Amino acid sequence: MTDNGFYSAVQELKERYPDWRSATLPALQLAQEKHGFLSPEALRETARALGTTPAFCESVASFYDMLHLAPVGRHMVEVCTNLPCALAGAQRVVEAFEQELGIRPGETTEDGAITFRTVECLGGCGRATVVAVDERYHEFVTAEKVATIVEEVRGES
Amino acid sequence: MASPELILAHADDRDLTKLDEYRAVGGYSVLPRALELQPSALVQAITDATLRGRGGAGFPMGRKASLIDPKNPLRYVVVNADESEPGAFKDREIMARNPHLLIEGCLITAHAIESKAVFIYIRGEYLTEYEILTRAVEDARGAGLFGDVDIVVHRGAGAYICGEESALLESLEGKRGQPRPRPPFPPVTGLYGEPTQINNVQTIATVPKILELGVAEFTKIGVPSSPGTAVFSLSGNVARPGNYELPLGTPLRTLIYDVGGGIPNGREIKGIIPGGSSVPILTPDQLDTPLDYDSIGAAGSFFGSAAVIVVDDRCCMVQLALRAAKFYMHESCGKCTPCREGTRWLVQLLTKIEDGDAEQSDLELLENVCTRMLGRSLCALGDFAVYPVSSYLRKYRAEFEQHVDDGRCPFGDSSSIAGIEAPIDAHSHFHTVEVPT
Numbered sequence: 290m291t292d293n294g295f296y297s298a299v300q301e302l303k304e305r306y307p308d309w310r311s312a313t314l315p316a317l318q319l320a321q322e323k324h325g326f327l328s329p330e331a332l333r334e335t336a337r338a339l340g341t342t343p344a345f346c347e348s349v350a351s352f353y354d355m356l357h358l359a360p361v362g363r364h365m366v367e368v369c370t371n372l373p374c375a376l377a378g379a380q381r382v383v384e385a386f387e388q389e390l391g392i393r394p395g396e397t398t399e400d401g402a403i404t405f406r407t408v409e410c411l412g413g414c415g416r417a418t419v420v421a422v423d424e425r426y427h428e429f430v431t432a433e434k435v436a437t438i439v440e441e442v443r444g445e446s
Numbered sequence: 447m448a449s450p451e452l453i454l455a456h457a458d459d460r461d462l463t464k465l466d467e468y469r470a471v472g473g474y475s476v477l478p479r480a481l482e483l484q485p486s487a488l489v490q491a492i493t494d495a496t497l498r499g500r501g502g503a504g505f506p507m508g509r510k511a512s513l514i515d516p517k518n519p520l521r522y523v524v525v526n527a528d529e530s531e532p533g534a535f536k537d538r539e540i541m542a543r544n545p546h547l548l549i550e551g552c553l554i555t556a557h558a559i560e561s562k563a564v565f566i567y568i569r570g571e572y573l574t575e576y577e578i579l580t581r582a583v584e585d586a587r588g589a590g591l592f593g594d595v596d597i598v599v600h601r602g603a604g605a606y607i608c609g610e611e612s613a614l615l616e617s618l619e620g621k622r623g624q625p626r627p628r629p630p631f632p633p634v635t636g637l638y639g640e641p642t643q644i645n646n647v648q649t650i651a652t653v654p655k656i657l658e659l660g661v662a663e664f665t666k667i668g669v670p671s672s673p674g675t676a677v678f679s680l681s682g683n684v685a686r687p688g689n690y691e692l693p694l695g696t697p698l699r700t701l702i703y704d705v706g707g708g709i710p711n712g713r714e715i716k717g718i719i720p721g722g723s724s725v726p727i728l729t730p731d732q733l734d735t736p737l738d739y740d741s742i743g744a745a746g747s748f749f750g751s752a753a754v755i756v757v758d759d760r761c762c763m764v765q766l767a768l769r770a771a772k773f774y775m776h777e778s779c780g781k782c783t784p785c786r787e788g789t790r791w792l793v794q795l796l797t798k799i800e801d802g803d804a805e806q807s808d809l810e811l812l813e814n815v816c817t818r819m820l821g822r823s824l825c826a827l828g829d830f831a832v833y834p835v836s837s838y839l840r841k842y843r844a845e846f847e848q849h850v851d852d853g854r855c856p857f858g859d860s861s862s863i864a865g866i867e868a869p870i871d872a873h874s875h876f877h878t879v880e881v882p883t
Contacts, residue, residue, distance in 0.1 A: 370866055375863040
């Protein structure tokens, strides 16, 4: 997306709401899509398009788990470990990812391809364990299925 | 199943995400009838149907609508689709499989409170459901069903607290999702400071069904204090987890054993969390509790979001309490001191108990922290953090005592959730410090 394209997309977002501020989250989501994460440059660009300050954008972004203020991998692998998934054996899935990727939760593979982390409830409790890969859910995941998921993700990068 | 399905009716045999298919089963047929009614008549029907909020609090929707400030002509409808309660996945299924029912409910609700603008706030993680819902909104708008009303679907960005209605409104206004002091409540001062009707997905989706059946028929389903159905999200150690739409008042035992197939692998049931992770746990002797607001309340817990989590006898209750506490610590927005600091105390004390480093006085300290957190924050998150911990401690006290007496976890690695990691474990800014004694 060009800088102009981003700017006009944010203007359209502002039009959807009675108050421009409501466009802040969608604009930040758009900026993250464009930049990979919310770098200082991405925050400045969002602020310009919204007509506010980078500090305001950062204060909002820092509240939300899905917005990243530090670099992340090209792909995001998230394992839910909240109670229902925990009871279904989510820790074994976490450990399988650790082994397969060679990193701990919260870390990114050396080649910058995959960030792996544990997350709170994703709302797939009846189909535990839930793993989100780039925001798409894989359900009924067991440790045995982890190698295939990693292979698929690596295939995309 | 012989039980009547309202919300998920026909969803098994038809693709109701398609406008034509939804219309083929009578969809959008009550909308024109509703639009001919006086708004006050609609509010009266919702009130007479005793439609209680399906999101967690169980507050009657009709009463909320009657509190809308009559002096202010500018009103908003906001749908809470920020389903984040651990154990709950019903709204996700409703939006994925019957999005037009929600949209029809939105349009009727907008007429009922004389609003022209509806916002559906969907949690950011539900990307697939966002796409389905957005497409359905476009289709319904394209078919000319919206009249002079508009619906905007707004994505959240990952924060449990935004399911709390005032935090949701803050977030929808483009701010950090921190709860507001109340009063004033949303029907008086809501979105952008204007009167706002805010309800859960399932509550709004039930509105067309009340009109379709008529109040008299609708109230025959369920129990008098809580008519209608609920989509129960069944999860944990149960043979057939999933969403099941059942009349309110269905016994817990029926849901877990007849519908859910009971506890697998010959294990024993140890506890049942009836309304999502934030409600007090029930014990096996309470399996005959009917699943409705008042009955679960009388049993000492909450109906919550109808998310039933089954725990079998392999699970260490200290580990379970610790995992729950870590969740609330992660999700506390940080605005109120008792919640922000209290959730950290809970995590530290439970860690100490689980590690076998605690003394008897730590159990009393844990109780004390719970007491001091309850009812002392702007929203209920501070209470939600307490309910699991205090109820597990009260009902499985011997297990907590054993951790202290033996100086180690009696389950150890054999617990079903042994070693479970939480997002806060990976946060470098979190260091366990010694709790002063």
